[in-house]
Amino acid sequence: MRTSTRDLPGATIIDVEGEIDISTSPNFRRTLLESLKKATRLAVNLSNVRYVDSSGIASLVEVLKAARDTEKRLVLFGLKAPVQEVLQLTHLAKIFEIRKTEEEALQA
Amino acid sequence: MDETRGRTLRFHMTLPSDPRLLAVVRETVSKFAAVWGFAEEQCRAITHAVDEALSNVIRHAYKNRSDQEIEMRLQADGDCLEFTIVDCGEPPDDAKLRAQPVDATALGGRGTYMIRQIMDEVSYEKAPGANRLHLKKRLPGALPSPKRP
Numbered sequence: 001m002r003t004s005t006r007d008l009p010g011a012t013i014i015d016v017e018g019e020i021d022i023s024t025s026p027n028f029r030r031t032l033l034e035s036l037k038k039a040t041r042l043a044v045n046l047s048n049v050r051y052v053d054s055s056g057i058a059s060l061v062e063v064l065k066a067a068r069d070t071e072k073r074l075v076l077f078g079l080k081a082p083v084q085e086v087l088q089l090t091h092l093a094k095i096f097e098i099r100k101t102e103e104e105a106l107q108a
Numbered sequence: 109m110d111e112t113r114g115r116t117l118r119f120h121m122t123l124p125s126d127p128r129l130l131a132v133v134r135e136t137v138s139k140f141a142a143v144w145g146f147a148e149e150q151c152r153a154i155t156h157a158v159d160e161a162l163s164n165v166i167r168h169a170y171k172n173r174s175d176q177e178i179e180m181r182l183q184a185d186g187d188c189l190e191f192t193i194v195d196c197g198e199p200p201d202d203a204k205l206r207a208q209p210v211d212a213t214a215l216g217g218r219g220t221y222m223i224r225q226i227m228d229e230v231s232y233e234k235a236p237g238a239n240r241l242h243l244k245k246r247l248p249g250a251l252p253s254p255k256r257p
Binding site for chain 1: 127128130131134149152153156159160163166167218219221222225226
């Protein structure tokens with residue numbers, strides 16, 4: 001799994017690529033939490049994520065809680081079927097702010 | 109595909125409890141399910157369940173040690189895929205095996221719940237030196253196994 005960060009006016013975008021499982025989710029979690037400290041809005045691009053397990057989902061939940069606790073926003077975008085299916089299965093699809101494109105995520 | 113399903117296929121692997129190998133196992137399970145006739149979405153679901161089960165072994169049975177042994181057996185027979193995952197680590201609490209729906213804000217506990225949502229049958233045997241998790245998934249339209257008296 002790889003991540004890269006882009007800072008835009010009013011938002012930080014994290015581009016994630018690859019598979020998020022117990023070997024990679026600690027790094028995923030750390031990257032998102034660190035980026036959230038400096039951002040008012042964090043948009044996570046999951047369009048190149050092929051797989052996410054429950055530890056990856058737990059990381060997203062933790063980041064969402066941290067965002068809410070600090071009155072910041074977390075938006076996920078670009079979700080493909082493998083990620084959408086996991087969020088549906090874990091009943092979390094309605095907990096997160098989810099958008100189809102980067103443009104929509106930045107306008108949310 | 110019907111010809112393929114006329115005989116039993118078995119595949120056996122022994123792997124160390126190194127989480128970096130989970131991606132390798134996922135590929136194998138996904139392809140195995142596809143060969144046996146499961147649709148793409150079902151292959152993803154089956155792969156997910158097996159991956160979560162292996163992750164549970166690594167994290168909980170083996171306490172994140174990466175030098176322990178996990179045995180996995182795959183068997184395709186008729187309309188059914190069966191997976192048996194064997195470890196010699198610490199068995200889970202019975203409460204954790206039951207996998208109640210998880211609170212949305214909980215940070216953990218979703219793996220076992222997902223396994224039970226995906227697979228048609230899940231059973232667990234605890235034995236000294238060999239804990240066994242059995243997972244079974246039937247092709248759509250297949251009849252459930254008859255219950256034993």
